[in-house]
Amino acid sequence: MLKVILKGHDCYYGIADILRMFFGEISEDREKGFVTASDAPDITLINTVEDDGSSFTEVMQNAKRYVFDGVPLEAGREVRRSLYIALSDITGTELPWGCLSGIRPTLVASEEDSAEELAKKYLVREDKAALGFETSREEMRLLGLVPHDDLNIYVGVPFCPSRCSYCSFISEDISHHLGRLGEYEAAIEKEIRALAPHIDRRISTLYMGGGTPTVFSDEQFARLLDCIYSELKIDPGCEVTVEAGRPDTITGYKLDVMRSHNIGRICINPQTMRNETLAKLGRLHTSEDIVRTYELAGEKGFEVINMDLIAGLPHETGDDFVDSVSKLIKLGPGNITVHTLYKKRRAALSKATVLDREESRGDIDAAVREGYRLLYEAGYHPYYLYRQKDTGHGLENTGFAKGDTGCLYNVAMMSDARDILSFGAGGMSKRCFEQAGSASKHRVERCPTVKDALTYIRGSIEAAERKRAFFEL
Ligand code: SF4
Structure with a gap:
């Protein structure tokens, strides 16, 4: 077991973040002042912040001291950096994003004047620093x-x-809840109708996500869109995106309904173009279905189609992922979003598993690099980027766009700098308040909606009332 004792600070969050990036599962004991990782080398570290704000990490067993000899950061970041340097040396592992542990490395990148600065201060690998800075x-x-x-x-x-076997979202398999879909659609309508008369702000962007919004029947889907457009008074300047996700839910009728509302953005997400993987993951479609649906959406006049891919899927090699990227580039959608698989219970980095994990990380890392290279070569550029906590392989999710087609909602939502009003189960509404003297830092207040769809069905009016109070409408 590896133990980190905190001295001169109480930045448990930062210590836990860095430990988690190396070892997966961790636990904290705030009373006794330490954080531990059970599946890790037997060693005790002391992470200290001195009165002048500088930080160093010592190994108790041999008094070895790790300290960064360069530009000082604020205490929370110093703590992360000195611990990262120690663990990197002890495990022989350098992570692509260095000591940047948060979900938005681009927020830190926006504070820097160059990719080189970002790389130097936070020990970020050169290619990731360039990606983070550009994005x-x-x-x-x-x-x-x-x-x-x-x-x-x-x-x-x-x-x-x-349900896809790798899914970490709160989505329900409709084979168990088919009868509930109509009730759910009615519940969202109720929530929208209860709140809409009080909304007096312009709506810049609207995103229908999931799950799979096109899972509704043709009639339910049309009814919901009619309600959204008439109640929320969506004007033609509003960017509207519908995550159609799975091609097995997309019908010509639903595409026509969307086009009749002038919706120009849609997501058709293969995740992989390899049929064998799709079947093993429990997805009910083939890569041929993806191509057929993509072409149909093109014929119907959708201006921007986004397609998601995942690197690091089970049953796949890095080459399989690169092959999927090539196939999508051939299709030529406006946006391609590359995710790296988030593994809830990933293999911990014990001494015995270091090599395995490093091999797997290397394979996915190299595949993602090659995928990005192909995307750049085909004229795509990154327009938003985020990491999930505990993202497998320490990598990131990146949205690529051709020309000026990046999705504003994605950027606004990830920024934590624009208000989001969420309808439906599991949504997170946010109010973002500008902080004096900082363009990038906002104070964020959040109002979650109950995650369980069936509870939401019974209480969507209450959900609307809570949001009305939250937004002071
Ligand atoms: S389509 Fe997406 S949300 Fe639905 S089960 Fe699969 S991964 Fe999860």
Whole structure:
């Protein structure tokens, strides 16, 4: 077991973040002042912050001291950096994003003047520093197109036609809840109708996500869109995106309904173009279905189609992922989003598993690099980027766009700098308050909606009332 004793500070969060990146599961004892990782080398470290704010990490067993000899950071970041340097040396592992542990490395990148600075201060690998720096500039540009006083809407539909084996979202398999879909649609309508008359702010962006919003029947889907457009008074300037997700839920009728509302953005997500993997993951479609649906959406006139891929899927090699990237590039959608698989229970890094994990990390890392290279070569550029806590392989999720087609909602939502009003189960509404003297840091207040779809069905009016109070509408 590896133990980190905190001295001169109480930044448990930062210590836990860094330990988790190396070893997976960790636990804390705040009373006794330490954090431990059970599946790790037997060693005790002392992480100290001195009165002048500098930080160092010592190994108790041999008095070895790790300290960064360069630009000082604020205490929370210093703590992370000195612990990262120690663990990196002890395990012989350098992580692609260095000591940047948060979900938004681009926020840190936006504070720096160059990719080199970012790499130097936070020990970020050169290619990731360049990616983070470039993406942060594009995110800032796109965020500037979403006025701070406007509202951004999320409509969540946590149902899918079947459950993918790797899924970590709160979605329900409709084979168990088919009869509930109509009730869920009616519940969202109720919530929208209860809140809409009180909304007096312009709506900049609207995103229907899930789950799979197109899981509804044709009639339910049309009814919900009619309700959204008439109640929320969506104007033609509003960017509207519908995550159609699985091709097995997309019908010509639903595409026509979306186009009749002038919706120009849709997501059709293969995750992989390898049929064998799709079958093993429990998805009820093939790569041919993806191509067919993509072509149909193109014929119907959708301007921007986003397609998601996942690197590091079970049953796949890095080459399989690169092959999927090539196939999507051939199709040529406006956006391609590359995710790295989030593993809830990933293999911990014990001494015995170091080599295995490093091999697997290396394979996915190299595949993601090659995928990005192909995307750049085909004229795509990164426009938003985030990491999930405990992202497998220490990598990131990156949205790529051709030309000026980046999704404003994605940028606004990840920025924590624009208000989000969420309808439906599991949604998180946010109010983001500008902080004096800082363009990038906002104070965020959150109002979650109950995650369980069936509880939401019974209480969507109460959910609307809570949000009305939260937004002071
Ligand atoms: S389609 Fe997406 S949300 Fe639905 S089960 Fe699969 S991964 Fe989860």
